[in-house]
Amino acid sequence: MKDATAQALLAARAAPALAITPRSAARELEEARRKLLRGMRKVAEVPEEMLAIATVPREEVWREDMVRLYRCTPVAQTLHRTPILITYALVGRFQMIDLEADRSLVRKLLASGFDVYFIDWGLPGRAQRWLTIDDYVSGYLDECIDIVRSRAKVPAINVLGICQGGVFTLCHAALFPDKVRNLALTVTPIDFHGDKKEPRTGAGYMNQWSRALAPEDIDDLVEVYGTAPGSMVGFAFLMMNPVSNLTKYTIDLVDVLDDDAKLVNFLRMERWIADRPDHPGEVVRQWFKELYQENKLVRNELVLGTRKVNLRDVRMPVLNIYATGDTIIPVSCSRGVGKLFGTDDYTEVAVPGGHIGTFVGGKAQKILAPTLAEWFEARG
């Protein structure tokens, strides 16, 4: 009763702020309805080629199982001697690095005179259920690096890892330091318990959820699903911000559908989101148990195959880029890890925006590619 009274009093105090009349509301909603109708018609009319993502010209240079290695067609007359290999995460497809021609990390690096390769991890199926992090790191990734080294006739190449791909490249650099000339990491979780030091509401939900589970729960997850369905991974991301994801597809859509440029951006992003690959079970097991739960990477306790990953063996220059508004990989999981590596050449750069915004956001775009190009260029 007391609560009800308090609520009624609060509502009475709030009421004067609402200058919405039945007539204005009806008018506004009618306008929104018309915009939505017009917008939906436009969505159907957008030509398919306009929605194509990752259209940078490229050739496939190697393939094994579902993994492909591509070389982007160089655009500069003179190329830097050391090529860059980009490694994306398994939770999404590589297209994020070239989502749109005018917001493409790959195209900016090409324009800066780099020879750019990237790995497409493909769409793992039931057959890939037993792939481990080591299969990716010491198998596919190492193979790709060898191929790029051999094609470029250099002993070591530049490697750029993104998010989970950053963890893979970091592990590889520790296990095969002689093959990596410079290592750049972007929005990469390194200290998986970093969120405990700087707890932030709305960030690090995956870290907390993982720790709330017992190791056996993760085993059950792998046992039950075998290969974690992409839709489940997508749902996990949606649940990190359930309300804003609700408004994204409803009230926010009113404005998006009314603006041609925003609409095409939205549809391209949705195309990328919809293409969520399944995740090999054993990678899920290691990722959650050994990294999210036990934080083995920063303790130098992570064992891949038969070898321990010792971050002190990362002796090449390291550039670590994190996003200040990243809620998926909290800043505290990426920042301040330089002391863990065996290199004196360690640089940290913050970019504005969120996890994905790092690659497609207007402000971040102005910083990310130029920073990478400059850093790689300075180090050969």
Added chain:
Amino acid sequence: MTPMDAARGAESVVDFWVGLIPQFFGNAAAGAAASGAGKTPSSLDGLVFPADAIAATATMTRQYMELFARQFGSMLQTAGWPSGASESISPQLSAWEAAYAGGDVAQKMLAPWLSMMQSLAKPGRAFPEATLAFDRTYGALADALGFGPLRKLQGAWQDAVEAGIAQQDARARYAVLVQRALAQGYERTLRQLADKASADERIESVLALLRLWAVATEEAVHEVLQSEDGLAATAALTRAALAYRKKMREVADILAGMLDVATRSDVDLAYKEIQALKREVRELRRHATRRKTR
């Protein structure tokens, strides 16, 4: 073999065995009477193991098969089977159903078993107790007669039902938390509006109001779900969902085993071996490359 052939084939095999049961016990009892000469001969009426109850297992089986036939499609989908799998299996299931459809005799023989189940029936406990009694009494015999997988299936199905109930419970607890977050979001929205009113600010758009609500509610949802209670409830829900799915997979595995269909576990095991071989091949290839380079 057409589904009809399969039905007839399975029917004849089951008919044969079910038909043998009374004969078997009749002979056994007669043999016991003959060997016990000098003692009071045991009567056929006093058989500890009534043939009618054994035959009733066939009817019980039929009932289960009917139940599963009805639920098989959606169940397999839930358990992660590829779509279309249920359609390809349903003719075989129909064959099983047909095979286990007992005649009049079986119907009559079902009566004692049903009455036992009814006598055991107590709210919330009937099924487990009845199945336990059945299992203890007829389990070994049912196994010997080839009903082992069905006994397993019965147990697995029961476990799945219990896991399903536990999942509903976990969902309800989670929903209470979300409800709490939504209530907090509403209250925060009111507070923000009250603050605006104090500052003589106005909201003139419905969409703007909805956005205000969304931001306030998202904050509340984050706070609640990231709280100790929220994380515990989410973990419990995850655990319950996994337990349910695990149990459903067990049911699907037993069914698949009965129908000679490879289970996901079988396929996984095969892929495990393939993956191990691939690793070996990769290592050998590397050795070969290194030797060539030298």
